Amino acid sequence: MSVVARMLDRAPRPGSAEGLRVLSASGQLGNGVPEPALKAGLARNPHVIGCDMGSVDPGPAYLGAGRMATSETVTRRDLRLVIHGARQVGVPLLIGSAGTAGAAPHVQQVLAMIRAIAKEDGLSLKVAVIHADIDAAWLKGMVASQRVRAIGAAIPPLTAEEIDASAHIVGQMGTEAFLRALALEPDIILAGRACDTAIFAAVPLLLGYPAGPATHMAKIIECTSLCCVPGGRDAMLGTLQGDGFELESMNPARAATPVSVAAHSLYEQADPLAVQEPDGTLHVAAARFEALDARRVRVSGATWEEARQPTIKLEGAAWCGERAVCLAATADPSVIANRDLITEGVATLVREILGPVEYDLRFRSYGAGASVLFPGAATGIADPGEVFFLIEAIAPTADIAKAVVGVAKQAMLHFGFPGRLSTGGNLAFPFTPPEIVAGPAYRFSVYHVTECDDLASAFPVELVTVAG
Secondary structure, eight states: OOHHHHHHHHSOOTTOSSOEEEEEEESSTTSOOOHHHHHHHHTTOOSEEEEEOOOSTTOSHHHHHTOOSSOHHHHHHHHHHHHHHHHHHTOOEEEESTTTTOSHHHHHHHHHHHHHHHHHHTOEEEEEEEOOBOOHHHHHHHHHTTOEEESSTTSOOOOHHHHHHEEEEEEOBOHHHHHHHHTTOOSEEEESSBOHHHHHHHHHHHTTOOHHHHHHHHHHHTTGGGGSBSOOOSOEEEEEETTEEEEEESSTTOBOOHHHHHHGGGTTOSSTTEEEETTEEEEOTTOEEEESSSSOEEEEOOEEEEOSSOEEEEEEEEEEEEEEEEEEEEOOHHHHHTHHHHHHHHHHHHHHHHTTOOOEEEEEEETTTOSSSSOGGGGOOOOOSOEEEEEEEEESSHHHHHHHHHHHHHHHHTOOOTTOOOSSOSOBOSSSSOEEEEEEEEEEEEEEEEEOSOHHHHSOEEEEEEEO
16 A cells, blocks of 8 residues: 555544644755654654755756755755655655756756665655646747736746746646645655645645645745744644644744744735635635644634636746856955945946956945945945955856956955055955856746646656665
8 A cells, every 4th residue: 555545544534633744844855854853743643744845045046057055965864864754654755846946957856866865775665756847838828828927016027038048947836736646646746846835735635624724734834943932944743623723843942832823924925914826825814823832833714715717936047147256355444434436446447457348247345234135325324344345247258257356356455545545455355265256147037927727737747666
């Protein structure tokens, strides 16, 4: 009998006093699963184990380059822990957003690790792989039919040119894809880019639990113990019972409180009362958060509104050049006071030296109210005693990018400004060489939502057997 069949045979249904136990083992697999909490969670005999593995949070580079944000060493360690944990208790393991960004290269990298673990540990595993790559021709047709919209007013409409420029485009799958994968009765589901909630809501929905509480629970536990006080990465157990659920961190040092759990509704949401999913909308305005004791909370009252038209959030990344950076700092009050004049003068000097070479040069002075969110001196922040400079260049080649930051570094080091006293150097470098070639640079080229009439075609599933 497969692990899915065994789970279906023993798992409690809605209305049961026992409750369905869903263990969230990791909020981003590959960053280090705390083993004591995972073992404590396994001791509670969960009916399913889920792991989120990715996010758009690290930016477009990993999607564009097709590589993971996490190290192979820690990722393999985490995979081995959750694979053996699921086998220990005889339940399915669901993994979403494989390899950080969930595109084909990421899925294949993680599948290769699973194959290696199976071979090394003598395991035989059935893996249902769900692909999340979006067909460019199909997407162009949706654009032409005006069925694609941008996420946010600052994002321009999607074009065929941007689709062609994208190295990878993925869509976020919902529970529908996981339900199709579960029908194949695998040991592991390995999904490409996925909604975090889908990983943890799929089995409850398969068993007939109401979508509102199931999705609300999934929304909270997908980040493991982040919703606790103090927040952390330890495994989190959600126990679903009819119209509500209980939450408990598997680390006794972390407490789920009504305030900390309710506050998680603000996480990654434009509207904390309505969570948009491919299959519908989760409404939590009527949710109630009640303390069971000092460490556990019961949540109830969430409702679900089925979508009239399924949609898919799209993420795409395009190469925009090669990046080089230079890291420096200064404690000279004259340099700090004249930082804008200095960087403007250095930029002019670089243009004079390099001529018509194509590049993008940017200066950031952290610690002086000049971060991305608060640019320039308009913040009224008094000049600090020390400022950190980041000089960044993006150019068609790595050599040109390095040349740009190299010329800028030397010019900035000795730049003449009114009131300068030191001619020997106005900057300090944390290490040498201070210029770093940082590799390819990517930008988000697709950040849109498309309507979809056939989710099964958008997210195909294949069953792969790996054996030691």
